[in-house]
Amino acid sequence: MPEITLRINHKTGLHARPAAMFVQTANKYKAAIKVQHGKREANAKSIMGILTLGASQGAEVTIQAEGSDAEQALSGLRELVEGNFGEQS
Amino acid sequence: MKILRGIPASRGISIGPAFQFKKGELRIVRYQVEDPAAEIQRFEGALEQARRELAQVLEKAQAETDAGTASIFEAHALMLEDPDFLAAIQEKIKSGALNAEAAVADATETYAQMLDAMEDEYLQARAADIRDVGMRVVRILLKLGDSPISGLDRPAVILAEELTPSDTISLDKSLVLGFCTAGGGPIAHVAILARQLGLPAVVGMGLDILNIPDLSAVVVDGDEGTLLVEPDAATLAKKRAQAASQLEKGAKARKHASDPAVTRDGQRVEVAANIGDVEGARVALESGAEGVGLLRTEFLYLERAHMPDEEEQYQAYRAILDAFGSLPVILRTLDIGGDKNLPYLSLPKEMNPFLGLRAIRLCLARPEIFKPQLKAALRAGAGHNLKLMFPMVATVAEVRAARAILEECRSELSGSGQPIADQIEIGIMVEIPAAVIMADKLATEVDFFSIGTNDLSQYTMAADRTSSSVSALANAFQPAVLRLVRDIVNTAHQHGKWVGMCGELAGEPLAIPLLLGLGLDELSMNPPAIPLAKQILRNLTLEEARGIAQAALELDSPEAVRSWLESKYPL
Numbered sequence: 184m185p186e187i188t189l190r191i192n193h194k195t196g197l198h199a200r201p202a203a204m205f206v207q208t209a210n211k212y213k214a215a216i217k218v219q220h221g222k223r224e225a226n227a228k229s230i231m232g233i234l235t236l237g238a239s240q241g242a243e244v245t246i247q248a249e250g251s252d253a254e255q256a257l258s259g260l261r262e263l264v265e266g267n268f269g270e271q272s
Numbered sequence: 273m274k275i276l277r278g279i280p281a282s283r284g285i286s287i288g289p290a291f292q293f294k295k296g297e298l299r300i301v302r303y304q305v306e307d308p309a310a311e312i313q314r315f316e317g318a319l320e321q322a323r324r325e326l327a328q329v330l331e332k333a334q335a336e337t338d339a340g341t342a343s344i345f346e347a348h349a350l351m352l353e354d355p356d357f358l359a360a361i362q363e364k365i366k367s368g369a370l371n372a373e374a375a376v377a378d379a380t381e382t383y384a385q386m387l388d389a390m391e392d393e394y395l396q397a398r399a400a401d402i403r404d405v406g407m408r409v410v411r412i413l414l415k416l417g418d419s420p421i422s423g424l425d426r427p428a429v430i431l432a433e434e435l436t437p438s439d440t441i442s443l444d445k446s447l448v449l450g451f452c453t454a455g456g457g458p459i460a461h462v463a464i465l466a467r468q469l470g471l472p473a474v475v476g477m478g479l480d481i482l483n484i485p486d487l488s489a490v491v492v493d494g495d496e497g498t499l500l501v502e503p504d505a506a507t508l509a510k511k512r513a514q515a516a517s518q519l520e521k522g523a524k525a526r527k528h529a530s531d532p533a534v535t536r537d538g539q540r541v542e543v544a545a546n547i548g549d550v551e552g553a554r555v556a557l558e559s560g561a562e563g564v565g566l567l568r569t570e571f572l573y574l575e576r577a578h579m580p581d582e583e584e585q586y587q588a589y590r591a592i593l594d595a596f597g598s599l600p601v602i603l604r605t606l607d608i609g610g611d612k613n614l615p616y617l618s619l620p621k622e623m624n625p626f627l628g629l630r631a632i633r634l635c636l637a638r639p640e641i642f643k644p645q646l647k648a649a650l651r652a653g654a655g656h657n658l659k660l661m662f663p664m665v666a667t668v669a670e671v672r673a674a675r676a677i678l679e680e681c682r683s684e685l686s687g688s689g690q691p692i693a694d695q696i697e698i699g700i701m702v703e704i705p706a707a708v709i710m711a712d713k714l715a716t717e718v719d720f721f722s723i724g725t726n727d728l729s730q731y732t733m734a735a736d737r738t739s740s741s742v743s744a745l746a747n748a749f750q751p752a753v754l755r756l757v758r759d760i761v762n763t764a765h766q767h768g769k770w771v772g773m774c775g776e777l778a779g780e781p782l783a784i785p786l787l788l789g790l791g792l793d794e795l796s797m798n799p800p801a802i803p804l805a806k807q808i809l810r811n812l813t814l815e816e817a818r819g820i821a822q823a824a825l826e827l828d829s830p831e832a833v834r835s836w837l838e839s840k841y842p843l
Contacts, residue, residue, distance in 0.1 A: 195578045198394055200343065203350055210353075229356035230347070231383050234398055237390055270581060 186247040187257050189264045196239035201268045206230045208263050214250030216260070227260070273503045278452065278477030280497035281463035285515040286450040286472050287508070290488045290501075291428035293435065300410060302374040311365050315372040318412040323352050325408065344401065351405045357383060373413045380406025394577030394616075424448075429492050429499075431481050435462040445469060450492040452499050454479045466494075468552050470522075470800030474499060525803035529560030533809040535817070541788060543806050544600070544796040546774055550588075553595040556799040560806060563600035563657075565722065565796020566774035567592065569645065570608060578616050579641065585648035593656040600657045602722065602772075602796075603649050604701065605674075606641065607631045607663040617641070626736065631664030636673050646681040653693030661722055665700040665707055671717045701774075703727035708756045708763075715767035721760060722796070725775025729753050748777040749830035754786070758825060761791045772796055782837050784808040789821025808841070 193201045197220075209216050209227035216227035220242055225232030227246065238244055248256045263269075305311040330345040351357065357379060364375035380402055387399040424430075424443070429450045440462065448471060451462050456475035466473035472494030484490065484501055491500040491511045500507065534540045544565035545556035556564065572580045572588055580588075593601055608614055609630025617638075622628035635642035649660060662674050675698065685692050699720035700707065704727070707714060711721070725748040730737045732753050735745035747753075757773070764771045772794030777783050779797025784805055787795060797805060820840050827833050 198392070199347075199578060203347060206350060226356050229354045230350040231354050231387075231402065232356050234395055235383075235386050235390065237392060237395065239392070270583070 184247050184249050185253055185257055186245055187261055188243055188245045191238055191242045193268050194240050197233060202233045204268050205233055208259055212252045212256035214248040214253040214256040216256055217247045219245040274501040276477055276480055276499045278474040278497050280494050281475045282466035282473035283494045284472035285493050285511055286429060287491045288449040289428050290484050290486060290490045291424055291430055292486050293430050293432035300373050300377050303371050304369045305371050308366050308369050311372050312362055318409050321412050322409045347401055348405045351402055373410050376406055376409050429490050440465055452477055452481055452492055454481055467798045468555050525807040529803040533806040535809055535812050535814050537813040539814040541809050542794040543802055544794055545799045546796050550591050553592045559799040559802040561802055565602055565772050565794055567601055567603045569606055573614055582644040582648045585645055586651050589648055589652035593652055598657050600659060602659045602661050604661050604663055606635055606645055609634050632662045632670055639677055642677060643681055646678050647685055650682060650685055650692040651690055654691035658693055659697040661699040661701055663701045664703055666704045668713050668717055702760050704731050708760045711760050711763035715764055715769050720769055721764050721771045723757060723773040725777040747830045749833045751827055754825055758790055781808060785812055785817045785820045785841050786824055788812060789817035
């Protein structure tokens with residue numbers, strides 16, 4: 184199963200608007216996507232799951248995807264996170 | 273008749289039936305269903321309706337409020353799409369044969385408690401959001417209508433424990449006669465909203481008001497800070513007469529609200545509005561404001577978990593500036609610290625917050641907070657008549673430092689190709705006696721002054737205006753405060769600079785002749801106060817106002833000043 188590890192640089196962390204954008208992006212793909220932060224794991228398509236990860240600024244998250252468009256899903260999420268959720272850092 | 277007392281938060285008298293605003297404590301009955309598949313269908317129907325309702329609320333919030341409030345409802349919409357949340361509910365119905373209401377309530381509580389247990393304050397606050405969303409679905413399942421306030425079907429006085437922005441957004445404002453809350457202070461959200469809408473409000477009344485039955489006849493008096501329950505006929509008649517005469521005066525003044533305020537001998541005074549968001553801008557223009565004398569920017573920063581970024585601020589300022597076209601808008605940079613703290617700035621606790629790191633002091637110490645605001649303002653000001661004003665200035669060095677940061681922002685933006693405001697008048701709030709004493713030096717650094725009477729009174733009298741035992745000392749009618757107003761106006765005029773006033777005193781009808789006589793060039797107030805202020809100015813001459821002011825400055829107590837003004841210009 185393909186997986187990537189990304190660092191959240193956004194000052195808000197994976198909360199509020201970035202969390203919403205993360206879920207909306209994940210929803211574009213059919214793949215099942217899991218996000219891990221420390222001991223916690225969440226469904227990338229669940230806003231409550233993402234919020235309860237508690238991933239603040241500087242946190243590292245590991246994302247795993249499974250399904251026909253798994254690679255596309257990972258690169259879509261990578262683009263979002265590395266592009267700092269569309270904001271200047 | 274019963275009389276309840278609280279803190280007067282917004283002027284006026286309203287008479288009408290009481291309406292208890294209850295945050296739906298719903299009774300949820302648990303039972304086993306015979307046909308779980310049918311129950312899941314019932315749940316999905318309710319879910320669809322909840323999504324539709326939320327889309328409408330979101331639209332309303334986007335039109336009426338700031339981006340911060342709107343984003344709350346955006347998050348709510350996403351929660352209704354959450355696959356884990358929905359699966360948990362369906363699982364409870366399918367394998368537990370549980371009724372939909374109980375299944376939704378259980379799943380909601382599981383997630384809410386998970387969020388409650390998080391360390392981050394922002395996430396803890398989201399627990400209230402998921403409960404809000406869950407209860408919306410339950411309410412639909414119980415066929416109780418879309419929100420608790422939908423029970424408001426006739427004009428009424430709203431009684432509540434507290435009212436948050438998400439509560440008031442659901443209120444049909446045209447049916448609200450006034451507000452009374454058990455908690456809250458004069459700067460609570462509901463108090464500010466009431467002043468913007470021109471409705472009476474009394475806050476901090478205690479929990480007793482929650483025992484008043486719905487539809488009881490009540491009189492809310494925002495001048496006295498009282499709520500009369502089932503008043504006797506004589507009292508009711510007296511209050512009716514008072515309310516009618518206020519209404520009549522208001523209507524008369526409003527007819528001429530948009531005319532300029534020119535005294536009988538030709539002196540023009542600019543009458544502007546104090547506002548805090550786009551809704552305020554609309555009310556201000558309807559009330560005849562000739563601009564904004566104080567745009568409070570704190571609304572963008574409060575009740576949220578993170579700093580608003582430059583883009584969000586730009587959008588918010590732009591919307592307000594667009595509403596005012598070419599009229600002047602004075603934006604006050606962030607005035608935080610003191611009694612207003614923000615959790616995400618993690619400011620150190622201070623022994624004397626009012627004498628501590630607040631307003632311009634904080635902004636100069638933390639340019640990462642200050643610069644996004646200045647940049648957003650510079651961008652939003654392009655093509656508009658924007659002026660900037662710094663709060664809590666005590667020294668010339670502070671003005672120079674703030675101007676240097678502004679220039680830094682300007683040069684950083686100029687490479688980006690975005691349009692920015694090129695000429696901006698820069699002013700300071702006069703709130704600290706030191707600024708009055710140094711006014712001649714400050715006058716060479718700024719284009720204008722604006723007097724903040726609330727803080728100027730508190731710092732002049734060394735009396736904490738939030739402490740009930742000494743707040744009476746911090747009174748803008750104190751002759752000491754009035755003499756400082758005289759001094760700052762005289763010094764500024766000698767240097768060819770104009771002076772406005774944006775504190776509470778500027779909107780006080782009794783004070784208008786005095787302020788005209790002291791030579792203020794601009795008065796800025798809560799929008800509902802504008803029509804009457806203009807009317808009073810039109811009835812005066814500058815000559816007689818000067819006489820009134822000179823004599824007032826010779827009096828020795830605030831009581832003497834008030835009764836002198838009442839004798840010269842009975843309202």
